Amino acid sequence: MSRTGSRQTDHLYQKIAADIAARISAGQYKPGQRIPSIRHFASVFRCNKLTVQKAFGLLRRQGIIENIVGSGSYVRYPHKIGSTGEIFDFKTDYIEVGFFPYRQVQAIYNDLFVKEKSGALAPVDVKGEPGLIRALSRLYHVPAESIIIISGAQQGLDLIAKLFAFKITDAILFEDPTYPGAISLFKARHFVAMDGQGPRLDQLDSKLHSRIQLFYSMPAVHNPTGQSYSPRVKEAISRRARKHDFYIIEDDYLSEFARQPLPRFIDLVPENTIYIKSLSQTTVAGLRLGFMVVPPKLYDKVLYAKFTSDIASNGLVQKFFARFIEKGYYQQHLAAIGKKITYRRKRLIRLIDSFDFLDCHGHSQQGYSLWISSKRKLDITNAPWRRGSEFSFDPNYRDYFRLSFMHLSDDHFEQGLDYLAKILRYLD
């Protein structure tokens, strides 16, 4: 039979699978990369979504792609782990969206339109919705008049980058390790190593020359180490901020899940602190909401930068979140998530402790990630975790990794534990 003839008798889904496989071999989609959605291919091949789904199934069985639960289909690395064609995401440090009480969310949105009618869609001030500002001021114990609502913590960093635009690279100190998004935004170059207490003061002092204007810091539930600064170190840094007149960017990553609340920089040196709080990190990634607390000297400048960035953050979302706090739902959500974190951390630590080559540093970590060092090389390419090298240029962190454990549903967490155990046994 001729090639053409055989092709014509092939099932459409097999042709589609072959086409996608060819694109992968040609390098259009690379190992570890997400391939477009079923919907996308259905439109490309002008066929039913079910047909593309069948093609994806075939590719999965052939070990060409794999499914990351809740994320999509990825080109599989040549090196295989497991046999289900699925991997579990311990990379993403957001909370699984299914834990967010969407029925309460739905009720609030509905209520907003009933009570406020078209006013629900009215524009808000650049600085944010007054109701949300009041609610956050009470909940987070920060002065309402210093709050600016932003579209997520990343925007807060971006506004600061705008304010200090010129030569910022040489004007800002970072912790080492630190948040990769800050490294790339600020093109970070100057680092202060962390120890068990926080940033090392001797290193901080040696780098505090006259050009330093900013210190980017995650003092409560640090990312990725999960540590919180000791009160002594926090006070020492506060004194230095006052003396050398630099600003501390206090990125409050996850203090809601810290074991005990400690005074923050915004409490100790409010004049020198730019406080940034992500509200997506404690709720769902899709919320895209956060706030800043800005000292009076910088307030107007930050507000202007916010205005030129996007006029104001979405008002409806702000109104929603104000009510979500007022009704106590946010606080209930934090409490429920806190319990899950405790349970899951215990399970994960038990697993990590069963491997002699791994160390998660005295169980003093907080938040929903674990920062783990390994005595063996972590030379697998399709690791489901984030590697140390993403958080630090220091080669000592090359065999560290961060496991974030709240982005999986309860079922997937259980399966994910088995999956992790399999990978770790392979490395052992």
Place this chain on the structure above:
Amino acid sequence: MSRTGSRQTDHLYQKIAADIAARISAGQYKPGQRIPSIRHFASVFRCNKLTVQKAFGLLRRQGIIENIVGSGSYVRYPHKIGSTGEIFDFKTDYIEVGFFPYRQVQAIYNDLFVKEKSGALAPVDVKGEPGLIRALSRLYHVPAESIIIISGAQQGLDLIAKLFAFKITDAILFEDPTYPGAISLFKARHFVAMDGQGPRLDQLDSKLHSRIQLFYSMPAVHNPTGQSYSPRVKEAISRRARKHDFYIIEDDYLSEFARQPLPRFIDLVPENTIYIKSLSQTTVAGLRLGFMVVPPKLYDKVLYAKFTSDIASNGLVQKFFARFIEKGYYQQHLAAIGKKITYRRKRLIRLIDSFDFLDCHGHSQQGYSLWISSKRKLDITNAPWRRGSEFSFDPNYRDYFRLSFMHLSDDHFEQGLDYLAKILRYLD
């Protein structure tokens, strides 16, 4: 009676009014400035909102503050117009929020949570929600793979400012007059005068030196002039963009309300066009949504700038708007608004034409503003319109003004016409 004694017998609302009046005399709130809300003062004075409302009423009767409908209370200029203590807002170029079909909006939000459950809150790709991208691609006839969803047109400009950060001031040409938000963001310095056909080509040519990389343009329903470029001028500029290799920033301000659709720069020279579309401008200011169409050469850079700015635009709002388009509601809304624009423009032109010292330039304007020149000095300080000097540094535009007429409800529009007539008679 002693001063103290008399104070004690005063009513609380009178004390509050006196306190606010004292703040105004002391310059804490300046003429034309909005004073904080009733709610704010209620919390400051620890009293009932009704009490503050009474204080505001007293201040209004005393001619100290005035109410801008739908906006708040403002410190009144010493120079008074009218007697009601109210002025009407012909400044704001957004559509009155009450015209937006909030019941349909409510139904869609509700439906989203019913159908997608917690998935409604899932995060989206940096480039935007696929469903919205598809819907916009179809509706606006632009390639889906070039679309990036943004949080309003201002963010689009901001992303471009980031891309061309260094020396952008000398790399970008502007129309004269042009949008004030662009002037301040880009610190505009180089302008090309507009005539009835669009930017003057002789001026454009004389300014197209080697450093020019961008031309910021509003070719359809230009802000503030309400003109659209002639096809001949558009083609001439397209040729120059190709030849001199600069990018046209095509800010599509309100082409939905143009009398006839003309080929856009994105159609004529897609390789050299960065198209920006505000979706708030055609719906409600509070939507904070828009999109860009970016040529392949710049796409990844713009996407990265978007990521470092705010990760992604709010997913729920994007999902809402995708459905709003899919159900045809957006198109219905545009049609309904289009009719209102036609009616109101006619009424306003009739008013303007009744004054010999005013000219609105042959009725060729489109969109929901009127750009009017005056033979008399416009020396009133509390004008309800935007002055020519906000759109241009050219002294010839000093006695121009822009009347935006869609930010008022139907009732307020009628009252606003009388109010305008009163001011114009005063100037005549």
